[in-house]
Amino acid sequence: MSKPLLKTLFGFIFLSLLAYTSYASLQQPVWEWQGLVSEPDRWWTIATLIDAYYGFLTFYVWVFYKEQRVLPRIVWFVAIMLLGNMAMAAYVLRELARLGPDEPAAAVLTRRNG
Numbered sequence: 001m002s003k004p005l006l007k008t009l010f011g012f013i014f015l016s017l018l019a020y021t022s023y024a025s026l027q028q029p030v031w032e033w034q035g036l037v038s039e040p041d042r043w044w045t046i047a048t049l050i051d052a053y054y055g056f057l058t059f060y061v062w063v064f065y066k067e068q069r070v071l072p073r074i075v076w077f078v079a080i081m082l083l084g085n086m087a088m089a090a091y092v093l094r095e096l097a098r099l100g101p102d103e104p105a106a107a108v109l110t111r112r113n114g
Helices: 003-027 042-066 070-083 085-097
Strands: none
Touching: 003 042, 042 070, 042 085, 070 085
16 A cells, blocks of 8 residues: 555544544533443444444554455455454464464564465
């Protein structure tokens, strides 16, 4: 991915989260959220879902960088969007298992899969 594309993507994520969080705050202050003791509140439930899926997308950008072939990129995108943190944990565990005995854990972050 190019630097301008990443700047656009993460700029959009930042601004849209800021906008929706501000909007949700105007509808209901976060300290008035009663989702754990009563019916979940719509505004903060939506804000939480948006935040979670943007987190999944952020993680996927790293997966997209690491996976150079099209099919694994597609499979991991679908898995992450459907299973969220379970798929993300599975991906990291897979990457850790692929490390050689003398490779540092930091290699997981930058080594690309061909």
